[in-house]
Structures are given as C-alpha cells and as structure tokens.
Amino acid sequence: MSTVWKYAIAAGFIGLLPLSFLILMPLEVVMVFHLSTINKRPFSPGELSVILGILLIASSFFKFVVATIFVVLGGPIGWIAKAVLAFAFVLAFGGLVNRYYEMENSKQSGESPK
Numbered sequence: 499m500s501t502v503w504k505y506a507i508a509a510g511f512i513g514l515l516p517l518s519f520l521i522l523m524p525l526e527v528v529m530v531f532h533l534s535t536i537n538k539r540p541f542s543p544g545e546l547s548v549i550l551g552i553l554l555i556a557s558s559f560f561k562f563v564v565a566t567i568f569v570v571l572g573g574p575i576g577w578i579a580k581a582v583l584a585f586a587f588v589l590a591f592g593g594l595v596n597r598y599y600e601m602e603n604s605k606q607s608g609e610s611p612k
Contacts (some may be wrong), residue, residue: 501536502592505529506585513584514577519561522584523553529588530595537599560587 509525512518530549534541560583568576 501532502529502589502596505532505592506589509588510581510585513581518580518584519557522588523550523557526553526588526591529592533592533596533599537596537603539599539602556587556591 505525509522512521512525515521527546527549530545531541534545564576564580564583567579571579
C-alpha cells in the first residue's frame with residue numbers, strides 16, 4: 499500500500515471526528531514532508547508556505563461544502579460525507595504532490611517522467 503493511501507485512509511477516519519480540520523491540516527503537511535523525504539527532495543520553507551496557503555483555501559471551501567451537506571442531509575449522512583471528502587482530498591492532494599516530486603526528480607536525472 500502506498501504512502502498516500504495510508505494517509506488518505508487515516509484522513510477518512512479522522513474526518514469522522516468533530517473539528518477534524520484541526521488534525522487534518524497538520525496531517526497533510528506531515529504527508530507532504532514524508533513524500534519529500536521519500537523522493538529525496540529538500541523541503542523548503544517556501545514550499546511549506548505555499549502548501550499551507552493551498553490547504554487553508556481548500557479547507558475553507560470544504561468546510562462550506564460539509565456545512566451545506568449537514569444542513570441538507572442531516573446527521574449520519576453528513577458525517578459519512580465529511581469522512582469521504584477528507585479521504586478523497588488527501589488522496590488527490592497527496593497524489594499530486596507525489597507526482598510533482600517524481601517529475602522534479604526525473605528533471606534532475608534527465609529521464610522522461612513516468
């Protein structure tokens with residue numbers, strides 16, 4: 499099982515908790531740091547600030563989406579939707595970050611990207 503899938507599954511379970519965004523954002527930053535070490539890429543403060551900016555914007559949007567789901571569909575379906583949304587976002591975001599690091603590695607080594 500890939501690293502991104504492990505983080506996505508953890509995010510799905512964390513998404514079931516109240517105020518989960520307080521745990522999910524640090525989890526996503528740790529995931530990006532972990533992916534950078536796996537791909538042997540330096541993790542710069544500039545990357546961290548860009549990642550946090552993206553996560554803050556995405557988090558605000560997804561909080562709105564989840565609040566709407568809770569109002570329209572109600573309790574249990576809202577909690578499940580919140581967990582699925584957390585899982586899907588971490589899976590997509592982690593996949594993009596991992597792909598970016600792989601492309602950067604292939605540029606440095608002169609290979610064509612996979």
